[in-house]
Amino acid sequence: MKIPITKPFFGAEELRAIQEPLEAGWVVQGPFVQRFEKQFVDFTGARFAAAASSCTTALHLAVAALKLSPGDDVLVPAFTWVATANVVEYMGARPVFVDIDLDSFNIDPELAGAAVTAKTVGMIPVHLFGLCADMPRLSALAKKRSLWTIEDAACAFGTWSRGKHAGTFGEFGCFSFHPRKSITTGEGGMVTTMNPELHALVSSLRDHGASRTDRQRHESGGGFLLASYPYLGYNYRLTDIQGALGSVQMTRAQTLLDGRTRAAARYSERLAGFDWLALPAVPNGDVHGWQSYVCLFRPEPPSMSNVARLHAQRNAVMARMEAQGIATRQGTHAPTIQEFYATKYRIRPEDFPNAYLADRLSLSLPLYPQMTDAEIETVVTALGEAIGHR
Numbered sequence: 001m002k003i004p005i006t007k008p009f010f011g012a013e014e015l016r017a018i019q020e021p022l023e024a025g026w027v028v029q030g031p032f033v034q035r036f037e038k039q040f041v042d043f044t045g046a047r048f049a050a051a052a053s054s055c056t057t058a059l060h061l062a063v064a065a066l067k068l069s070p071g072d073d074v075l076v077p078a079f080t081w082v083a084t085a086n087v088v089e090y091m092g093a094r095p096v097f098v099d100i101d102l103d104s105f106n107i108d109p110e111l112a113g114a115a116v117t118a119k120t121v122g123m124i125p126v127h128l129f130g131l132c133a134d135m136p137r138l139s140a141l142a143k144k145r146s147l148w149t150i151e152d153a154a155c156a157f158g159t160w161s162r163g164k165h166a167g168t169f170g171e172f173g174c175f176s177f178h179p180r181k182s183i184t185t186g187e188g189g190m191v192t193t194m195n196p197e198l199h200a201l202v203s204s205l206r207d208h209g210a211s212r213t214d215r216q217r218h219e220s221g222g223g224f225l226l227a228s229y230p231y232l233g234y235n236y237r238l239t240d241i242q243g244a245l246g247s248v249q250m251t252r253a254q255t256l257l258d259g260r261t262r263a264a265a266r267y268s269e270r271l272a273g274f275d276w277l278a279l280p281a282v283p284n285g286d287v288h289g290w291q292s293y294v295c296l297f298r299p300e301p302p303s304m305s306n307v308a309r310l311h312a313q314r315n316a317v318m319a320r321m322e323a324q325g326i327a328t329r330q331g332t333h334a335p336t337i338q339e340f341y342a343t344k345y346r347i348r349p350e351d352f353p354n355a356y357l358a359d360r361l362s363l364s365l366p367l368y369p370q371m372t373d374a375e376i377e378t379v380v381t382a383l384g385e386a387i388g389h390r
């Protein structure tokens with residue numbers, strides 16, 4: 001591809017950093033992971049951060065720490081990566097899907113309120129593509145109905161709302177460091193929280209439920225004895241090689257975010273006249289993290305009756321872009337139409353119409369911090385030509 005959907009940014013510092021754990025001979029979770037966690041706390045303002053092997057495992061740790069159980073229901077947006085719902089299933093509980101607001105792609109707070117029943121124990125709002133979900137309204141709902149909140153902040157590094165970083169509103173925030181995200185460790189995740197007991201619990205659960213880490217055992221007297229294992233835990237640890245990589249990515253975090261913001265602003269300026277595309281909007285008081293630049297293909301107001309035709313048109317545009325060497329993607333998907341959920345809960349596309357429209361009509365453009373204005377111009381020109389052919 002001439003212009004890929006994203007490009008992780010690595011420099012000489014990352015190359016050097018990943019050698020350090022190899023030279024030291026300690027490659028499992030250790031001092032570099034600890035340094036990465038400290039930098040993450042400093043950046044986000046969360047009180048605590050525990051690294052995990054992915055955002056999916058981070059979310060799993062969070063629901064396990066909150067003791068999610070069979071018979072419990074959890075609110076989950078109907079347009080998100082399937083992992084948000086999967087972690088609820090892992091615990092034998094039920095994800096109750098809630099439709100999204102098509103302007104923000106995030107969970108609709110009003111519908112969330114209407115979906116709460118006596119079985120609802122919590123919610124997992126998602127800050128999709130780097131835009132914060134409506135946390136004031138969701139937090140008020142959580143408080144009123146005594147629900148816990150886990151923020152799926154997979155896409156929300158560098159995402160702020162009213163001066164607070166994503167992942168600091170609820171009981172937990174869970175981040176991803178997959179290469180499609182703003183900083184990357186290959187695979188990786190982070191669980192943030194303000195609560196010391198919850199932090200201690202997820203830190204143990206990621207490490208088989210151990211009472212102390214391997215590193216603590218090796219550094220203290222009596223290290224010949226294993227830890228004790230009071231909890232049913234998992235091995236969801238990040239390696240120190242990844243920790244070293246993440247730590248360097250953190251030192252350039254603001255530069256990487258600024259590069260994404262600049263590219264996104266340029267798109268918004270250059271695409272302003274494309275009335276067939278709804279561009280991402282940022283509410284006052286919010287800072288978009290720009291994990292992705294996702295538009296909605298809407299040459300006419302979309303509905304369940306014209307979506308099949310518009311979907312075919314969007315795909316034709318995407319195919320033309322691909323033929324020009326420019327990668328585009330659908331924003332994310334609707335888990336509600338994936339076979340597992342559609343069959344298990346007998347869900348039809350029209351049950352969550354906005355999620356379905358977003359699945360069929362979203363259009364994510366290439367975005368990376370080192371993207372040049374010339375590359376953006378190439379994308380914009382190709383888009384204009386592609387719609388001309390429609």
Ligand SMILES: Cc1ncc(COP(=O)(O)O)c(C=O)c1O
Nearest residue numbers: 054055056081083154176177178
């Ligand atoms: C909203 C959302 N949640 C969870 C995940 C899972 O993250 P990971 O790939 O780090 O497990 C993703 C990944 O794309 C995501 O977009």
